Amino acid sequence: MGKDSFPKRPNAAPTFVLEIKTLIDQGKQEVAVAVNASMIQLYWSIGKRINQEVLENKRAEYGKQIVSTLSAQLTQEYGNSFSEKNI
Template sequence: MLQNQNHQQLMTDLKELVDKTRSQVAAQVNSAMVVLYWEIGKRIKEDVLDNKRAEYGKEVIVQISQRLTLEFGNSFSEKNIRKMMQFASVFSDFNIVASAMRQLS
């Protein structure tokens, strides 16, 4: 019976360890994705559109979206690319983004 209790405790401890590690990995991935999306929005806004709302910008965003979606999946739809750009516009200073991520973790 003692051995059975030890086995149960071991299994409980191992499950907790797996759950804790999964949560830590998920938090790290989420933080990395926030940085990625911010950087994509910033680069498009600054490099492609030169911080202007040029008419050609619409086509450029469509092309970027199509190429990224083809290679990396639906996370890079035109709608999401525009949200990334908006995110980078609203939070133009990366220190604000980094501070918010620390609070969310």
């Protein structure tokens, strides 16, 4: 695709570039929404597993300590996305 294939109408280039930028921005937005939805599902699944496996579906004060310990281990390997607040 060379120079000759660029739109030939006098004012087509600015419109064409604007349309491409809009497509890129929409794509980025869709990716962000998908990633956010996936992260919410991941954190919910982690909380569910903690509740089922460790807390045995009961509230426990030591649950805070478990979350803190798990957060420290996950943060070390995966980064700050696994803070106590997120888990």
